[in-house]
Amino acid sequence: MKIQFIGGARTVTGSCYVLDTGRHKILIDCGMFQGNKELEQWNEQSFPFNPGEIAAVVLTHAHIDHSGLIPKLCKQGFSGPIIATHSTVDLCSIMLPDSGHIQEAEAEWYNRKRRRRGRPQMKPLYTEKDARYCLSQFQGIPYDQCTQVVPGITIRMRDAGHILGSAIIEMWVNTPEMDSACKLVFSGDLGSKQQAIVKDPAFIDEADYVFIESTYGDRLHGERVDRGEILGGIVQTIQKQGGNIIIPSFSVGRTQEIIYELSKLLHEGKIAPLPVFIDSPLAIEATRIFRRNQEVFDEESQQYLRQGMDPLSFPGLQFVETVEKSQRLNRVVSGTIIISSSGMCEAGRIKHHLKHHLWRPKSHIVFVGYQAQGTLGRRIVDGARRVRIFGEDINVLAHIHNIEGFSAHADQAGLLEWLASFTYKPKKVFIVHGEEAVSLHFAKTVSETLGLDAHVPYRFETVTYGEAIEITGHASAGKEPVKLPDGLEYALESVTLASLELQNVLQSQALSPAQKQEVLERLAVCVEALEQSAQDCEE
Numbered sequence: 001m002k003i004q005f006i007g008g009a010r011t012v013t014g015s016c017y018v019l020d021t022g023r024h025k026i027l028i029d030c031g032m033f034q035g036n037k038e039l040e041q042w043n044e045q046s047f048p049f050n051p052g053e054i055a056a057v058v059l060t061h062a063h064i065d066h067s068g069l070i071p072k073l074c075k076q077g078f079s080g081p082i083i084a085t086h087s088t089v090d091l092c093s094i095m096l097p098d099s100g101h102i103q104e105a106e107a108e109w110y111n112r113k114r115r116r117r118g119r120p121q122m123k124p125l126y127t128e129k130d131a132r133y134c135l136s137q138f139q140g141i142p143y144d145q146c147t148q149v150v151p152g153i154t155i156r157m158r159d160a161g162h163i164l165g166s167a168i169i170e171m172w173v174n175t176p177e178m179d180s181a182c183k184l185v186f187s188g189d190l191g192s193k194q195q196a197i198v199k200d201p202a203f204i205d206e207a208d209y210v211f212i213e214s215t216y217g218d219r220l221h222g223e224r225v226d227r228g229e230i231l232g233g234i235v236q237t238i239q240k241q242g243g244n245i246i247i248p249s250f251s252v253g254r255t256q257e258i259i260y261e262l263s264k265l266l267h268e269g270k271i272a273p274l275p276v277f278i279d280s281p282l283a284i285e286a287t288r289i290f291r292r293n294q295e296v297f298d299e300e301s302q303q304y305l306r307q308g309m310d311p312l313s314f315p316g317l318q319f320v321e322t323v324e325k326s327q328r329l330n331r332v333v334s335g336t337i338i339i340s341s342s343g344m345c346e347a348g349r350i351k352h353h354l355k356h357h358l359w360r361p362k363s364h365i366v367f368v369g370y371q372a373q374g375t376l377g378r379r380i381v382d383g384a385r386r387v388r389i390f391g392e393d394i395n396v397l398a399h400i401h402n403i404e405g406f407s408a409h410a411d412q413a414g415l416l417e418w419l420a421s422f423t424y425k426p427k428k429v430f431i432v433h434g435e436e437a438v439s440l441h442f443a444k445t446v447s448e449t450l451g452l453d454a455h456v457p458y459r460f461e462t463v464t465y466g467e468a469i470e471i472t473g474h475a476s477a478g479k480e481p482v483k484l485p486d487g488l489e490y491a492l493e494s495v496t497l498a499s500l501e502l503q504n505v506l507q508s509q510a511l512s513p514a515q516k517q518e519v520l521e522r523l524a525v526c527v528e529a530l531e532q533s534a535q536d537c538e539e
Helices: 037-044 070-075 086-117 128-137 224-241 254-267 281-292 299-306 323-331 350-357 376-381 412-420 436-450 486-508 513-538
Strands: 002-007 016-020 025-028 054-058 082-085 138-141 146-150 153-159 167-173 182-186 209-213 245-248 276-279 317-319 337-340 364-367 386-389 392-395 399-402 428-432 462-464 470-472
Touching (some): 070 128, 082 153, 086 138, 128 138, 209 412, 224 254, 224 364, 245 350, 276 281, 323 350, 337 350, 350 376, 350 386, 376 386, 376 399, 412 436, 428 436
Parallel strands (some): 182 209, 364 399
Antiparallel strands (some): 002 462, 146 153, 153 167, 167 182, 386 392
């Protein structure tokens, strides 16, 4: 049995792991890389496996950094089931087509420039139609029920408490070639106990190997009461002094949590009623899906429902359905809250609102989620005094707030508590889904605090399970990390990916003698070029 790390290794996004039992290959997640341009270029690379050989995809949750390359996978030959919770299936039905629409819009934007320069047109990663086509392959299953994925692999999904439908994957692998069954646990994205609407993450009793996220593996969140008070305090400020509140927010999960918190503040009389605009078509649809899946809400939300209160609605809450209505909001300069996407400010209507409010001294920009390196949101949070939006330099004069307590990810204490809950210690813990420095810090903390064997894998690293674990597939495996320039890092990753893809193709193709000779001659040219690069590096 082998597992290869395709994404989510020493980076937060792009979660994807290939499990190969020798009889079947399945994917755990198939996410999109998000963040800076170098990272997003990895989405254009070929998969280092044949999509047609994948028997199934097991999906932890609907966020695009976990699901966003599924349409590409299906487009390139994957025809098996995509197994997820019912709520995740519902959310993917809106999130993946929305992602396809974004891919088309971005390709068209680049192509307008390319046409003016006489350069060839680029194709979108996938289209909205591609995304809708793959939805028929989704299969919803309930929490806490054992399900056979393929012969020899059985899973059970437990609530991860991250967003609606998010799951921890318990996976039992038992094939005739194995001496005994092996249990793997994939944490997916673990939620925080401070989080509203969704339940707390489930604890797991035992596992042989654990794969745990580490987004916030180096920090602690504020208390829940603090975040509510902070948000309420900002609202009180604009109600007394004027100005608007702009909240860049992820459409799924975070927006609904902000609605919930504002609803509580209003019901408790801590803020006066005011207009609150949800300016994101995806967030609007997601909120409606949340309302249809109330049976998986946490106890506090269920209690509100039993009292006849809708935790996702209040007087003054308005959905902005059209672009025209969104544009009219730019003329409102005081007394409102605008919640819009994308959460990292890289696309969507939020960029227009930032353009119209960042330069206003009375405006308040409230960040309530993770901001990846290289994003507009990260630059603002890090204190940039001027940013470029739609080709225009905008001075940052607004008040900038970053309320980390709203995070849908467990902090270091939450992650450690979850790991410590295992009755029987796992043989090894793989630290994934985190920026490199954070993952390394968390691995050290896990080893020192819990006495567990923790490892931070590299991209394309392969772990082979037997009497002893063998880790291969990356030149840096087992070494201290060395930071390379982004362009060089991308070029080397591309070479690695191309070699893996070549291995897959050669293993699956029967070549004639003439074809073999052609391959050998071309490989000789590649080897010569690589040897020259090695000599240049030595000099």
